Structure formats: C-alpha cells, structure tokens
Amino acid sequence: MVSLLNKAFQDAKNEKRPALLTYIVAGDNTKMKSLEILKSISNYADICELGFPHNTPIADGGQIQTSAYRAIKNGIKINDVFSIVKEFKKSKKTKPIILMGYYNMIFQYNENKFLDKCKKIKVDGLIVVDLPYPENKKFAARCKKKRINFIQLVSPTTSSLRLKKIIKDSHDMIYYISMLSTTGGKLKVSPKKILEKYSKIKNHNKSKNVVIGFGITEKSIKSLKKADGLVVGSAICKEISNSIKKRQNPVTNVTNIVKRLKNKIK
Amino acid sequence: MKLKRGIALIDQHDQHGFWGGKFGGSFIPETLKKPVEDLTNKFKKLRNDKKFLKKRDFYFKNYIGTPTSFVKLDNLTNHLEGAQIWTKVVSEANGGAHKIYNATVHALICKEMGKKYIVGDTGAGYAGKMLSMAAKKFGLKCKIFMGAKDIKRQKPNCDAMRKNGAEIVPVHSGSQTLVDAVSECMRYWVSNCENTHMCVGSTVGPNIFVKICGWSTAQISRELKVQLKSEFKKIPKKIKLINCVGGGSSAYGFWSEFIDYDKKQIELIGVEAGGPKKSKLHAAPLSRNAKIGVLHGAASYLCQNSEGQINDTESISAGLDYPGVSPIHCFLKDTKRARYTYATDEDALNAYVMVTKYENLNPSLEPSHAFAEAIRIAPKLSKDTVIIVNSCGDAKKDRDILKERLGKR
Numbered sequence: 021m022v023s024l025l026n027k028a029f030q031d032a033k034n035e036k037r038p039a040l041l042t043y044i045v046a047g048d049n050t051k052m053k054s055l056e057i058l059k060s061i062s063n064y065a066d067i068c069e070l071g072f073p074h075n076t077p078i079a080d081g082g083q084i085q086t087s088a089y090r091a092i093k094n095g096i097k098i099n100d101v102f103s104i105v106k107e108f109k110k111s112k113k114t115k116p117i118i119l120m121g122y123y124n125m126i127f128q129y130n131e132n133k134f135l136d137k138c139k140k141i142k143v144d145g146l147i148v149v150d151l152p153y154p155e156n157k158k159f160a161a162r163c164k165k166k167r168i169n170f171i172q173l174v175s176p177t178t179s180s181l182r183l184k185k186i187i188k189d190s191h192d193m194i195y196y197i198s199m200l201s202t203t204g205g206k207l208k209v210s211p212k213k214i215l216e217k218y219s220k221i222k223n224h225n226k227s228k229n230v231v232i233g234f235g236i237t238e239k240s241i242k243s244l245k246k247a248d249g250l251v252v253g254s255a256i257c258k259e260i261s262n263s264i265k266k267r268q269n270p271v272t273n274v275t276n277i278v279k280r281l282k283n284k285i286k
Numbered sequence: 287m288k289l290k291r292g293i294a295l296i297d298q299h300d301q302h303g304f305w306g307g308k309f310g311g312s313f314i315p316e317t318l319k320k321p322v323e324d325l326t327n328k329f330k331k332l333r334n335d336k337k338f339l340k341k342r343d344f345y346f347k348n349y350i351g352t353p354t355s356f357v358k359l360d361n362l363t364n365h366l367e368g369a370q371i372w373t374k375v376v377s378e379a380n381g382g383a384h385k386i387y388n389a390t391v392h393a394l395i396c397k398e399m400g401k402k403y404i405v406g407d408t409g410a411g412y413a414g415k416m417l418s419m420a421a422k423k424f425g426l427k428c429k430i431f432m433g434a435k436d437i438k439r440q441k442p443n444c445d446a447m448r449k450n451g452a453e454i455v456p457v458h459s460g461s462q463t464l465v466d467a468v469s470e471c472m473r474y475w476v477s478n479c480e481n482t483h484m485c486v487g488s489t490v491g492p493n494i495f496v497k498i499c500g501w502s503t504a505q506i507s508r509e510l511k512v513q514l515k516s517e518f519k520k521i522p523k524k525i526k527l528i529n530c531v532g533g534g535s536s537a538y539g540f541w542s543e544f545i546d547y548d549k550k551q552i553e554l555i556g557v558e559a560g561g562p563k564k565s566k567l568h569a570a571p572l573s574r575n576a577k578i579g580v581l582h583g584a585a586s587y588l589c590q591n592s593e594g595q596i597n598d599t600e601s602i603s604a605g606l607d608y609p610g611v612s613p614i615h616c617f618l619k620d621t622k623r624a625r626y627t628y629a630t631d632e633d634a635l636n637a638y639v640m641v642t643k644y645e646n647l648n649p650s651l652e653p654s655h656a657f658a659e660a661i662r663i664a665p666k667l668s669k670d671t672v673i674i675v676n677s678c679g680d681a682k683k684d685r686d687i688l689k690e691r692l693g694k695r
C-alpha cells in the first residue's frame with residue numbers, strides 16, 4: 021500500500037511542482053485555533069507538519085520558540101495534540117500529517133504508548149529533532165513496524181559516509197536542513213548551493229522523497245522549486261504572532277500566506 | 287548497574303555514550319553530529335598526546351596556580367565538637383573557582399582545532415568569567431550566554447567578563463537562568479559550528495562535554511590525594527568528601543581519584559540546591575528523586591513535569607540553579623557510591639554566616655550548600671573522622687545577594 025506521504029509527493033509531481041509542507045505548533049495560540057488553522061491551510065498544503073511544543077527547544081529559533089511557549093502557556097498537553105490530529109483526520113482523511121518535536125516528550129509518554137497512539141489516530145510521520153542516526157535506529161524500526169514514517173534529517177555537516185547510511189535507513193521521506201542554523205534563520209546559503217547538496221542526496225536513491233527546510237520564505241521558495249518538497253515553518257509561526265499582535269484572525273492571515281506560497285511554486 | 291575499578295568514571299560509558307546503560311548519550315540535532323564527532327576524535331588524541339599534556343600541566347601550574355591549599359578549619363572544628371573539618375580552597379585558583387580548569391582546557395582544545403571563536407554558557411558567571419579569561423589568554427574571541435536574571439544577580443562576574451573583552455549575550459527566554467543560557471548557547475553553536483568551538487560549563491550536555499569537563503576538574507582530586515598523604519602520612523580511615531552539585535563538575539573533580547575506594551572509608555556526599563524553604567521549587571533532581579529525562583543532549587535525573595516539560599527551578603545560588611545534573615552523578619547515585627542530599631537557601635546562608643564567623647574563608651553560595659551539610663553532620667561524628675569540603679568558589683560575586691539577605695555585616 022502506498023503511504024499517504026508518498027501519494028502526496030506523487031500528486032505534486034504529477035502537477036510538476038514540489039510538495040508544499042507547512043509547520044505550525046499544536047495549540048498555537050489555542051487548541052481550537054490551531055485546529056482551525058490546520059484545516060484551513062491544508063486546502064493548500066500537501067503535507068502538514070504539527071509540532072508538539074517543548075519548553076526547551078534547543079534547535080528552534082525565535083519564531084517557533086514563541087509559538088511553542090504560547091501554546092504551552094495556553095495549557096496545551098500532549099493528549100490535546102493527539103486530539104487535534106484525530107479531529108483533523110475526521111474531515112481530512114487523505115491529508116498526511118507529520119508530528120514533530122523533541123525526544124523527551126516521547127520518552128516521558130513512553131515510546132511504545134506514543135507510537136500506538138500515533139497509529140490509532142493515523143499520524144503519517146514523525147520527526148524527532150534530537151534523536152539523530154544511529155541513536156534513532158531502534159525507534160525508527162518501531163515506527164516502520166507500525167507503518168509510521170520516521171523521517172531522517174540530513175544537514176550540510178552530514179558526511180558522505182554518514183549520508184549513505186542514513187539514506188539506507190530512511191523510510192519514504194528525508195528532510196534536508198538547508199544550512200547551519202536553527203529554524204527561522206535567514207537563508208544564508210545560495211539556492212544553488214542548497215540544490216547541489218540536494219542533488220547529491222537525491223542521487224543516492226531516487227525513490228526517496230527529499231524535502232528542503234529551514235529559512236524558506238515567500239521570497240526564497242521559488243528558487244528551490246526543483247526539490248521534491250519544501251517546508252515552511254517560521255514564516256507561518258511569525259504570521260500567527262503578528263496576527264495576534266494586530267488582533268486579526270490568524271486563520272485568514274496564515275491561510276493567505278500558504279496560498280501565496282503555493283502559487284509561487286505552481 | 288556497576289562501577290568498574292581502575293577506569294576513570296568519565297570513560298565508563300558504552301559505545302552510545304551512556305553510563306549505566308541509560309544516563310548521558312548524545313541527543314543532538316543532526317547538524318551537531320559532525321562537530322561533536324570532530325571534537326570527540328580530537329579530545330581522544332589530545333588526552334594521549336604528551337605534548338598536549340605538558341601544555342595542560344604548564345598552564346595548570348603557572349596560570350591557574352596549583353596546588354590549591356588544603357587546610358584544617360580548627361575554629362569550626364572546635365565549635366562543632368565532632369569530626370575534623372578540613373577544606374580544599376579551590377577558590378584560590380585563578381579567577382576564584384574551579385571553572386577555570388574546564389575553561390582552560392576548552393581554550394587549549396579550541397586552539398588545537400584551529401578555531402578562533404569560543405562560546406559558553408554561565409549561571410553564577412564563573413564559567414563565563416573563566417572562559418573569558420582563558421579566551422583572552424589564548425587570543426580567542428569569546429561570547430558568553432547568560433540568563434537575564436543571572437546577569438542581574440551576579441554582577442561582579444559580568445563586569446569581569448566584559449573587562450576581559452567577552453560579549454555577554456543576555457537570554458530572556460524561559461526562567462532567564464542557566465537552563466536557558468545553555469539552550470541558547472547550543473542554538474548559537476548549531477548556527478556557527480564551522481568556525482566556533484563550544485564549551486559547556488559543567489559535566490552536563492552531550493557525552494563529550496561531560497568527559498572533557500570531568501577530565502579537566504579531576505586535577506582537584508589529584509592534588510588532594512597528594513595533600514592527604516603528606517598531611518596524614520596515609521589516606522585516613524574515615525573520610526567524607528562533601529561537595530555542592532549543580533551540574534556536578536566540581537564534585538566529580540573532587541571525587542574522581544577516590545571513587546575506587548570503599549565507601550566505608552571514603553564517603554562521597556553531594557549537596558544540591560533545595561531552594562527556598564517555603565518554595566516548592568528547587569534544583570535538586572538527585573536528592574528529591576526526580577524522574578530520568580533528556581535535557582541539553584543528555585539523559586539524567588531531571589526536574590520536569592509528567593509531560594516532559596522542564597520545570598522552573600529556584601535557588602539562591604545561580605551556579606546550582608539548574609534542572610538537570612551530570613549523568614555521571616546519576617550513575618554514582620544508582621550504584622550507591624555517592625549519597626546526595628540538599629540544603630535550602632536558608633541552610634546555605636546560615637552555613638555561610640557560621641563559616642565566615644569562625645574562619646578566614648569566604649565561600650560563595652554554592653559551596654555554602656556543602657558547608658551546610660558538613661555543619662549538620664559533623665557534631666554526630668567521631669573526632670577521627672575527616673570531613674573535607676570543597677570550597678570551590680569565592681563569595682565576591684555574591685556581594686549583592688549577601689547584603690540583601692544578611693544586611694550589613
């Protein structure tokens with residue numbers, strides 16, 4: 021059976037464009053609002069990433085930190101994150117959803133229980149920021165058994181030897197971190213350089229869907245169109261912050277951004 | 287779970303970096319895998335490199351100043367009428383605390399790696415001050431990450447950092463203390479690891495940082511062992527080594543040579559920050575039986591809630607105000623080699639008052655936690671028991687807090 025993730029990439033490919041992946045933090049700024057945002061942007065996004073917020077996010081920059089702190093302050097709990105997914109999947113059965121977060125929360129919930137829950141509510145993939153290869157081997161295998169995609173990350177510092185091993189151990193999708201940065205940094209590497217490394221990864225195994233993330237905004241998205249998929253996170257989180265500040269509806273504003281992003285890669 | 291004899295504790299981890307199969311590790315973002323691996327390989331080489339060791343010993347002796355003195359506190363001993371109380375005055379080291387050992391070694395490694403920039407975290411400001419000193423000494427550009435709350439309460443050390451030419455980056459997120467400083471420092475390293483070396487200020491963080499720090503502070507117990515033998519002819523029969531524990535770098539350094547001894551002969555006692563007596567908050571994951579969790583790249587006992595969010599901590603001592611603790615101390619706890627307890631803010635202040643009343647010694651609020659435990663147990667112990675407290679920091683930095691809490695003295 022083809023996974024929803026693979027299918028989303030295939031559909032985008034058929035339209036000769038990269039898949040658009042969006043990232044928001046569950047519970048930002050409330051449980052209800054984030055569900056609304058998620059539903060609304062999924063009309064344009066091909067794959068939705070949903071962060072389960074942690075209060076010590078060592079790999080996130082200011083924008084996503086702000087979203088995470090806001091969500092936690094508003095009382096979001098891991099079970100709320102699960103219920104957002106469950107609710108979302110009721111109306112958006114075929115839209116793939118990826119949960120993303122830090123390992124301690126999975127560890128405290130219990131790895132097996134966490135994965136059982138993910139399977140039950142039909143989570144399609146998992147990104148665990150601070151569980152790198154090869155430490156993630158066991159966990160990734162457990163995911164596979166439950167038909168949940170464990171998404172391996174690759175960065176500009178990943179050596180060729182390591183890259184080979186990671187790709188070999190990856191599932192349907194690989195996430196290439198565009199530059200040395202936390203999330204939300206300015207794109208400090210030229211698109212050409214990023215795409216060079218991207219091609220290198222792609223050439224190892226063409227059947228894997230490789231997405232690029234970190235530093236992608238409305239300005240830069242078009243220049244990376246060649247990729248299988250492009251992830252936008254901080255730019256969206258920032259829009260939620262701005263909307264709240266201006267007392268505007270984040271659902272409308274965020275949806276508009278995602279719409280524009282999509283138009284740029286069509 | 288078992289300790290091995292004849293192998294330094296810092297080397298008793300498995301291939302994934304775990305002590306006792308579950309403490310430590312390297313829970314890091316992919317981007318840091320390469321720099322951490324490079325550092326690991328470099329350190330492995332350097333610690334066996336005679337030239338490097340000579341260099342280390344040269345700077346330990348001529349720059350840090352070794353050995354720091356080992357003295358008996360006669361007045362305090364007489365006052366408490368129990369065990370003998372001794373102290374190793376590690377605060378005599380250049381800069382006023384043990385943090386200079388780790389900072390110096392990191393600066394030397396940074397040079398060896400050909401990097402020109404060095405960054406570090408700090409709570410009490412000592413780790414930052416020492417790194418700024420070492421950076422200046424070895425011609426490195428230095429950035430220190432420090433919680434905004436700590437910048438306020440440890441001003442003297444901040445002044446020193448600036449004087450040494452380091453940039454202090456204030457961290458306003460979270461509780462604005464050490465935990466946030468470490469997070470922000472790691473974020474900075476993710477973005478700048480190509481030309482920048484990171485120093486973690488204690489025996490915490492990804493496996494390699496625990497090792498480098500412990501390797502550096504171990505100098506303290508190497509000195510103490512020699513001093514004990516020269517003072518007592520041989521190692522006494524009943525010793526208690528008492529040390530405060532924040533991240534655990536001074537405690538490990540104070541204990542490392544003595545871990546192989548029977549605990550009936552040499553008891554190791556770690557004292558964590560119990561926080562204000564009336565507060566629910568504390569920074570004592572070991573002695574208050576916190577659950578194991580992952581913070582800053584390592585698994586350790588950790589002040590956290592049931593969801594895995596890191597708890598706020600509270601302590602009068604900025605240096606101990608940290609929700610996690612070194613994996614090697616978790617290992618020492620679970621193997622029952624060391625015993626961990628805590629002292630409250632009030633206990634530490636009382637101990638500070640008593641020590642400074644009877645002795646010509648000015649321990650900072652961190653070692654005052656250790657003195658609190660020494661003062662508590664000494665009266666119940668025999669006169670041939672030798673209590674040794676690591677006086678690992680000088681109270682100059684605590685000037686404002688002491689004035690506020692104790693008034694003019």
Ligand SMILES: Cc1ncc(COP(=O)(O)O)c(C=O)c1O
Pocket residue numbers: 383384385409410411412413487488489530531532533534535536537604605606650652653678679680
């Ligand atoms: C004087 C002093 N003692 C103790 C500590 C706690 O750290 P550790 O447990 O690593 O020695 C600090 C930390 O800043 C310190 O400055």
